[in-house]
Structure formats: C-alpha cells, structure tokens
Amino acid sequence: MTTSSPGTTTAPVRAATGPRAVRGSLLAAGAAGAGVLLLLVRDPHVLGSYGICPLRLLTGWSCPACGALRATADLAHLDLAAAWSANPLWVALIPVVVVVWGVRLARQWRGLPTGPLPTWLAWSGLALVVVFGVLRNLPVPALAWMAP
Amino acid sequence: MSTPDEPRDPFAPPPSDPAQPPAYGQPTPAYGQPPAYGQQPPAYGQQPAYGQQPAYGEQPPAYGQQPPAYGQQPPAYGQVPAYGQPMPTYGQQPPAYGQVPAGSQMPAYGAGPYPPPPAYGAYGAVYPKNSLAVWSLVLGIASFVFSCLLFTGIPAVILGRQAQKAAAEGLADNRTMATIGIVLGWVAIGLSALGIVIFVIAAAAGAFSSGYSSY
Numbered sequence: 001m002t003t004s005s006p007g008t009t010t011a012p013v014r015a016a017t018g019p020r021a022v023r024g025s026l027l028a029a030g031a032a033g034a035g036v037l038l039l040l041v042r043d044p045h046v047l048g049s050y051g052i053c054p055l056r057l058l059t060g061w062s063c064p065a066c067g068a069l070r071a072t073a074d075l076a077h078l079d080l081a082a083a084w085s086a087n088p089l090w091v092a093l094i095p096v097v098v099v100v101w102g103v104r105l106a107r108q109w110r111g112l113p114t115g116p117l118p119t120w121l122a123w124s125g126l127a128l129v130v131v132f133g134v135l136r137n138l139p140v141p142a143l144a145w146m147a148p
Numbered sequence: 149m150s151t152p153d154e155p156r157d158p159f160a161p162p163p164s165d166p167a168q169p170p171a172y173g174q175p176t177p178a179y180g181q182p183p184a185y186g187q188q189p190p191a192y193g194q195q196p197a198y199g200q201q202p203a204y205g206e207q208p209p210a211y212g213q214q215p216p217a218y219g220q221q222p223p224a225y226g227q228v229p230a231y232g233q234p235m236p237t238y239g240q241q242p243p244a245y246g247q248v249p250a251g252s253q254m255p256a257y258g259a260g261p262y263p264p265p266p267a268y269g270a271y272g273a274v275y276p277k278n279s280l281a282v283w284s285l286v287l288g289i290a291s292f293v294f295s296c297l298l299f300t301g302i303p304a305v306i307l308g309r310q311a312q313k314a315a316a317e318g319l320a321d322n323r324t325m326a327t328i329g330i331v332l333g334w335v336a337i338g339l340s341a342l343g344i345v346i347f348v349i350a351a352a353a354g355a356f357s358s359g360y361s362s363y
Contacts, residue, residue: 048351051344051347052347052350053295053296054295054343054346055295063293063295063296064293065294065296115276115277115279116277116307117279119279119283122286123282125286129293130293133293
C-alpha cells in the first residue's frame with residue numbers, strides 16, 4: 001500500500017506532491033465543469049438534444065441514470081427541486097462524489113497514497129443503483145418521486 | 149304321582165340344576181383356578197419384568213439424553229438452538245453470517261486462498277490492487293444496468309487494463325475478473341456505438357417528431 005501509485009499514471013516508489021500530484025484530479029474536475037457548461041448551453045430538457053435513450057424508447061422504462069443530465073442542468077441553474085424530481089439518486093450522490101474527490105485531492109497533494117476505492121463500495125454502489133432502478137419503475141404512487 | 153313326578157320332572161331339571169351348578173361349578177372352579185389368574189398376576193408381576201420398566205425408567209433418561217441432544221444440535225445448527233437459547237444463538241449467528249460473506253469475498257480476493265506472493269506480503273496487503281479488477285467488473289455490469297452504456301463501459305476497460313497490468317506485476321491475483329470487466333466494457337462500448345449510429349441515421353431521416361428526452 002505504501003507504494004501504490006496515484007491513479008492512472010506513474011508508479012514510482014515515492015508519489016509526487018504538490019501541483020503535479022493533483023493534476024489528474026484537476027483534469028477530471030475540469031472535464032466535469034466543461035460538461036456542466038455544455039448543459040447550460042444546450043438544454044437537456046429539449047427532446048433529443050442529447051440523443052434518444054433506446055431503453056426508454058423501446059420499453060418506456062427509466063434506467064437508474066435517467067434524468068441525470070436534466071438534474072445536473074437544473075443544479076447548474078440552482079433549481080434543487082427540479083433536479084431532485086429528475087433524478088434524486090444522482091442529486092444525493094453528487095455531494096458524496098465531491099467529498100471523495102476532495103479527500104483524494106488532499107492526499108495526492110501531500111503525496112499520500114490514493115489507491116482504488118474499496119471494493120465494498122463498488123458492490124454496494126452497484127446494488128444501490130440496481131435497487132433504485134427497480135423502484136423508480138414500479139407503478140406505485142409512493143415511489144413516483146423516484147421516477148424522472 | 150304324576151304331578152310329583154311331573155313336578156319332579158320339572159324339578160328333575162333342578163336336580164339336574166345341581167348337576168349343572170357343578171357345570172357352573174366347573175366354570176367356577178375354572179374361576180377357582182384363579183391360581184391360573186394368580187399366575188397371570190405374577191405375569192403382571194413380571195410386568196415388573198416390564199418392570200424392567202426400569203428399562204422404561206432408563207428410556208426416559210434416554211429421552212432425557214435426547215433432549216440434551218436436541219439442545220446440543222441447536223447450538224450446532226446455530227439456527228435451531230435459536231428456539232432454545234434464542235438470544236445468544238441469534239447473537240452468534242449474525243456474526244457467523246457476517247463472517248461467511250466477508251470471508252468468502254474479501255479474503256478470497258485478498259490473502260485467503262492465494263498466499264503465494266510472499267514478496268509483497270511484507271507490505272501488509274498481499275494483493276493491494278485487486279480492487280482494480282473488482283471496479284472494472286462492477287462498472288462492466290453497471291454498463292448493462294444503465295441505458296447509457298458508454299460512460300461506464302470505457303472506465304471498465306481502462307480499469308480492467310490496469311488490473312491486468314497489476315496482475316502481471318504480482319500486485320493482483322484476479323486477472324480473470326479483470327478480463328470479464330474488459331469484455332463487458334467493450335460489449336457496452338460496441339452497443340453504444342451501434343446505438344449512436346442508429347440514432348444518427350434516424351435523426352437524418354427526421355424520425356424524431358415526438359419522442360422522449362434522452363437523459
């Protein structure tokens with residue numbers, strides 16, 4: 001664990017510190033910011049603006065990510081209620097993602113190892129996504145708030 | 149004469165009656181042979197032979213031992229004993245379930261079944277990069293949970309490649325899992341490409357007069 005490399009690139013014995021160490025995290029944040037800007041320019045609420053979801057077109061079901069683009073665009077407009085109604089799971093996960101990103105950024109800055117996220121997080125996250133995807137498609141009025 | 153005779157005749161039977169009583173007497177002596185019954189009573193007395201009922205006495209203890217056997221079995225099953233010792237057994241069972249899943253997955257990926265790489269054992273974690281393949285596999289599976297296959301398929305392939313590299317370096321032992329993740333990722337990417345092509349063709353044909361918003 002002491003020699004684990006930071007993410008994608010180099011695998012030296014000593015991890016870099018400072019700006020060089022956090023370059024990858026900053027690039028990821030920049031990409032995310034660019035995506036948000038794109039959503040501000042091109043509104044995902046317009047039908048077909050970002051393509052057509054084949055699952056929704058063919059079956060009418062909403063996959064767990066359905067409404068994520070609209071929710072992100074709504075958050076960019078500081079409309080939390082609209083974002084929540086579009087995809088509550090994604091809205092709830094955004095703070096978690098930001099915190100994880102920040103913690104890893106801080107560790108990278110200090111040259112501490114930031115290995116891959118633990119495996120229990122992968123499996124539990126997958127289970128959460130699957131359960132959410134099932135629940136939001138159930139024709140139950142009490143679960144309608146999960147649907148996009 | 150005749151009358152006395154006749155009555156005698158009718159009484160004759162009475163004299164015969166005394167003879168009959170002996171007939172009854174025989175039965176009665178048969179009853180009198182109660183000694184035979186007397187032997188039977190001893191037979192009942194021998195029921196004490198059953199009185200080897202002490203045998204019954206011992207059997208009850210046998211049943212007594214069985215209950216303890218049930219008592220022991222419940223603890224053995226852990227769940228059955230829950231009836232006997234509800235609280236403690238349930239208390240012990242949950243940990244058992246907790247250990248089983250944890251033991252099955254975590255140690256299996258970790259140091260459990262594959263102890264060979266001792267060189268890295270000095271660092272504590274025997275296979276510190278096993279999680280790469282797990283993430284690759286999970287993202288590959290998630291590609292088919294989400295409708296937007298592309299956004300998880302690409303990371304699944306990237307992480308799978310890293311996991312294979314780590315396995316080649318001895319930092320991971322789950323190369324198969326990484327391969328599965330890569331395959332799932334590529335299938336997802338391929339399906340996404342196919343969907344994009346179809347969408348572009350349909351859009352060029354002007355097929356979206358009414359439809360659904362994508363995401």
